[in-house]
Amino acid sequence: MFDKLLKIDRRIIFIFVALALIVPMFLTITQHISVSPEVQIIYDTLKGLQPGSKVLMAFDYDPPSAPELQPMAVAILKYCFKNNLKVYIIGLWPQGPMQANMAIDNVISDPTFKDNPPIYDKDYVNLGFMSGNELVIQGMGSSFLHTFPRDYLGKPTHQLEMMKGVNNFSNIDFIVNLSAGYPGTVEWVLFAVDRFHAKLAAGNTAVQAPQVYPYVHAGQLSGLAGGLKGAAELEKLVGFYGKGTKFMLSQSFAHMIVIVFIIVGNAAYFITRKK
């Protein structure tokens, strides 16, 4: 029997994983989410901002990473708009600003914001994508207007109401970087934090999170949300439950399946080796 287990067709494992991911989607139970200190710091920092404070959100990801990062974006945007924080959106990835627009559409469709939907150039601006990777961050340290001469809609940024008095990072109270790779959190830490002393928190894909954790410990990052779990934690803290929380059940089921297969596979290996 154990020999058979070791020769199991990988497609059977795929079916188990698929079932573990799909079945929980149809369940109505929700999973308990415990908040990690790294995510708590993000929330505490946001909570410490006065109404009217300026939050820069860098959308450095594209649709493949959206399942992990989009729920974070929606949660943070909802918190910002609810608490009257001004949001400045940029993207170092071409599809980033589009992801931001989708997140804002999500916020607008929320009944909570039915009577008071976020308004462009009053509550938020989208400065769009700018090529140049880390050099864009470097440029923003000198001048936002020079680095982003036009917004996402093609309007000159110096004509935007929200850009009045915003010259560089010293005029921004908090930066949130949602990153799926390069350019992303590492570059923001290197240039915005360590060079221009900006206050930065990050939301990362799970695959990238281990690389970034040391920055939290060193105090270079004011919080880190890693992967879907980080998104669910953020949703819990801001009080808007969305896809991050919903997907956690599927995630946990799949992890259990993977753990079971690792245990069974190892057990079968050691038992057959003894023979």
Place this chain on the structure above:
Amino acid sequence: METGFTFTNTLAAILTIGIISFLWRDNPLYKVCEALFVGVSAGYWFVSLWYQNLLPQLFDNLGISQLFSSGSAEDGALQVLFKQGRFDDRLFYLVAGLLGLMMLMRLIPNLGWISRWPLGFIIGTTSGLYFTTYFQSNAMAQLKSTVLPFTTVGNIVMVVGTICGLVYFYFSKEHKGALGGAAKIGTWFLMITFGASFGYTVMSRMSLLIGRFDFLFSTWLGLVK
């Protein structure tokens, strides 16, 4: 996002299923989806680079696009130079454009050597840019955060893990005795780190699959509310 059996949703669903079908085995639908992805990506990046880099940064700033438009577009650096006779900072984009052209010389075998100049420029500027920042952020700041008092278990683990990890990568002396023991502990720390990284990677990949399943069952089929 629009839900239901719309044309775009159905197309996206077919492409998603086509790509996932590779898990079963290689098949013509997967091949079509793969080829489509490569082609669309190449086209997207070309258009993106044209409209977000070359056109606004190079041609608009220099004034080349203004030569071909009849609108009241703002003068570029070349118009300022020739019409008003004054130097505009944006003329420096000419240097960038020239370096870009030199890079394209790789396509001509006899002139390929010219591309080494812009390549050297890129390597030089990037090295200069990163030298101090990396040293400051990834070496000094990390070193500073590792110098901790032995007051908590976490601090002890951090210090011991860092030292033993570094010892493992010290190859000037044979790993024997105390050095060997420390290197062994370092190996354990490294293995745990790799395990944590692998766990995070599994989590990330599962999330991506959840995203696609959510699209199929929620956005497309409308089975999950």
